[in-house]
Amino acid sequence: MSAQNTVPSLLSRAGTASVLTLAAVGGTMLAPGAASEAQAAPSYAAEALKVAASKKGSPYKYGAAGPKRFDCSGLTLYSYKRAGKSLPRTAAQQYNKTLHIAASKRQQGDLVFFHSGRSVYHVGIYAGKGKIWHSPKTGAVVRLEKIWTKSVWYGRVR
Template sequence: MTAHTNVPFLMSRAGAVTALTLAAVGGSLIAPGGTSEAHAATSHASKALKVAESKKGSPYGYGATGPSRFDCSGLTVYSYKKAGKKLPRTAHQQYNKTKRVSPKARKAGDLVFFHSGGYVYHVGIYAGKGKIWHSPKRGSWVKLDKIWSKSVKYGRVR
């Protein structure tokens, strides 16, 4: 064999060794550019998540829908609009508009609704690993935070 024909063989063999090593230690193998099954998102959800992330550090503004200031539902409206989807203005209206998903079925890009009883008071975009992008309150800014409450429900934008 020439050196040229050995390269794919060597790369293929190296890839197999990596996959076997990961399997042996309980890891997972994801193709380049891929996402894990648990955190896979639809293309509009993935884009909305990237838009929200790009707004990191933007200040909170009551009633603000961007592009430089946001309240919680304003961030979700803005992010999904840039992804080609229209959402109603308030967190509660967005809750009513989305498809419910269980915590086990949640995916990156789903909306996370914080509630007290039947009242939805806050919304963020699920980023995976128990975290959300959101614009929490006056004096704060768009940021990535750990979900701090068990009183949450998940909704998928259709």
């Protein structure tokens, strides 16, 4: 049952007073249209996304992990470290450390891994609406960009 259907269903079956009692005893009651706790990105993911966005314009430098220059995995490592989570150094290592999720389950703050065959070669932080924050390549800067390929996997930092 979706969160949108939960409240009206409970109201029709139990009456308003009973629903309020159920909410007090059983946990959180959601307003119609509200996201459930399972659908909301964890606070550390939201914080990591904020950190990455705050680095907009920072130059790319191979092997750099901040605070002023970044490569792709350096940006994700730095952003999550500032949010209180540790990640390994490279994009492939980060992929192996995350909970792998389907594209349909992705949330803001999840990591987006670009791959060729079975080899991960790039990583960014999902910003929503098909976009990522990333540090793309030499001569470029940290930026928000549309995901340009279908050859991506998603991972959630735990």
